[in-house]
Amino acid sequence: MKRICMKVALLLVALLGGIGRPHAAVVFEAHSPYHHVQVIDDGGIRLLSFNGTQETRMSLANPLLGHFEYTEFFHAPWVWNPEIKRVLMLGLGGGSIQRAYQHYYTNVMIESVEVDPVVIKVANEYFQVRETPTHKIHQHDGRTFLQRGRETYDVILVDAYTRSRYGSSIPPHLVTREFFAQASARLGTNGVLAYNVIGQLQGGRADIIGALYRTMKEVFPQVYLFPASSSLNVVIIATKSPVPYDYARVQREGRELIRSGKVKLPTFATRLRAFQNVTPRNASVSPVLTDDRAPVESLMRGTGFSD
Amino acid sequence: MLKTVAAGFVFLGGFAIMVLEIAGARYLTKDFGGSFYIWISQIGVILIALALGYAIGGALADHFKRAAFLAPLLAVAGLFTMLIPNFTPPLLQAIVMRHPLDREISALWQKLDPALGSTLVFFLPCFVLAILSPYMIRLAARRLEQVGTISGLIYACSTVGSIAGVFVSGYVLIDFMGLSAIFRATGALILVLAVVSLLMDRWMGNSVEPLKS
Known part of the structure; x- marks a missing residue:
């Protein structure tokens, strides 16, 4: 009897869940001072949505899977500093990066900074x-x-932009030369900054990626790009070290990190090829x-004005 | 003619208020973060400045009845606005840095600090600009049976100026100009209003009479 009740209940849940959107269920919803926050379970994937667009993806079966490709570029700083001890991450979201860092680098101290209390709770x-x-x-x-x-930190990771149906937006106080100077001051001598943004890498018009590249170049001696293949995300990496790294050097350091077991992310070598x-x-x-x-x-809408 | 001048005057005043509010929200972000409470404090503090400016400006208008009275007030507000980029950064820093560095800023001060910042930077010029509307109503109204029409015109023109200020600053100025340039230009506009008030005074002389019915 109990089992039948369970089955009926499960069937009802499945039916009710299927009425609106097949396979998708909103398991949490709130309006914070910053976003319309929803948590949606859809076919084994849990989504964090801000204002109707996906912020984080996580596999319910294995929380270390299902995330966006670009989040794996945040492992790249190891190439420039194989002795990472302290990491600061600006922007929490659904914490894909924090989860991965906690899993793969158990000796690393992480601090996350998130402005929205609802996001922290979720x-x-x-x-x-x-x-x-x-x-x-x-x-x-x-x-x-x-x-x-x-x-001071060895690495600062920044993932603070948000999206809506009208396009991406990025907090204006987290893109400026003064901001990067403050970040640089909080990085150790071999410090690395990794910054996620969405935009055009090619094209001749003023764009947020071109602007961020130029701005970061004013503060950091070396700046590199990791464009994602499955989205328009680009992770920009800036180093305090003036030593320039080329493609071969990055792959070589990557192989060494994998061989020594310092980096165990299975896709690390693939990501470094970007x-x-x-x-x-x-x-x-x-x-x-x-x-x-x-x-x-205007820079994020492709209507930016040239200098 | 007097009505037109008064209407143009409050249009520019209303324009300047909203440029300060919108550009100001962006200006405060570098110190207080991209917080929701920046907007709350900008809107709230500027409305307080408007309410006080309206109340006090109306009383001053009844008492002084001369346009020249506005000139020194506008001159101070204009200079203050032009110098915002020069003297306010250390003040805003002092608000943020007064909290002990080893502890997080309490939720209450995360909300109230931006309001302190808004007050320090934007209260004075917006208060002075709010005085203009009731003052112009008093100067432009000649007969009691016109007071409704005149005050309606002044309210409308000031608000239309504010509307223009919102869209022009949000859609155009932020893209084309730096914040310090925006503050300098707005301050210069307020100084122009100071000069206009002197010209109005010379032109009107002592012609503001007790209202006749």
């Missing part, structure tokens, strides 16, 4: 992002956090972004 309850002795979460604005702190050390074509026509002038709205 990451904890639905995406297995926990505060542990090696992972601390601060509810704070990323820039104010950088400015007020003293400790490496580019060329200046994006639109960098010359895109402005250097400053606190005084950071027209991110």
Whole structure:
């Protein structure tokens, strides 16, 4: 009898869930001061949605799978610093990167900074992002956090842009020369910054990627690009080390990290093959972004004005 | 003629208020972060400045009845606005850095600090600009039975100026100009209004009489 009841209940749940959208169920929904936050389970994948667009994907069967390809570029800083101990991550979302770092690099101390308290709660309850002795979460604005702190990090990861039906947007105070100078001040001597953004890598018009590349070049001696193959995401990597790395060097360091077991991410070698050390074509026509002038709205809409 | 000048005057005043509000929200972001509370404080503080400016401006208009009275106020507001990029960064830094560095800023101050910042930077110029509307109503109204028409015209023109200020700053100025350039230009516009108020005074002389019915 009990079993039949269970089966009926499961059937009902399946039927009810299937009425609106087949296979998709909203398991959490809230309006935070920043986003319309939804958690949606869809065919074994859990999605974090801000304002109707996907922010994080996670496999329910294995939380280490299902994530977006670009999040794996955040492992690339190991190439430049094989002794990473402390990582600061601005932007939590569903915590794909935090989950991976906690799993693969158990000796690394991570601090996450997320401005939206609802996102922190959702990451904890639905995406297995926990505060542990090696992972601390601060509810704070990323820039104010950088400015007020003293400790230095080996790596700073920035994933702070959001999307809506009208396109991507990026907080204007997290793209400027002054912001990168503050980030650089919080990085150790061999520090690496990795920055996720969406935009055009090719094309002759002013664009957020060209602008960020130029702006980061003003602060960091070396800047590299990792464009994703399955989306328009590009992870820009900047190093405090002035030593230039070429494609062969990156692959060689990558093989060494895999061989020594320092990096166990199965797709690491594949991801490193996305490496580019060329200046994006639109960098010359895109402005250097400053606190005084950071027209991110038009740059992210392909209507940016040349310098 | 007087009505037209008064209407143009409050149009530009309303324009300047909203340029300060919109560009100001972006300006405060570097210190207080991209927080939702920046907008709350910009909108709230500027409405407080408007309410006080309206109330006090109306009383001043009844008392002084001369357009020249506005000139020193506008001159101070204009200079203040032009110098925002020069003198406010250390003040805003002081608000952020007064919290102990080893502890996180409490939820209450995460909300209230941006309002302190808005007040420090934008209260004074917006307060002065709000004085213009009731003041112009008093100067332009000649007969009691016109007060409705005149005040309606002044309200409308000031609001249309504000609407223009919102869209022009959000759609155009932010793309084409730096924030310091926007503040300098807005300050210069307020100084122009100071000069216009002197010209109006010379032109009108002592002609503001007690309202006749």
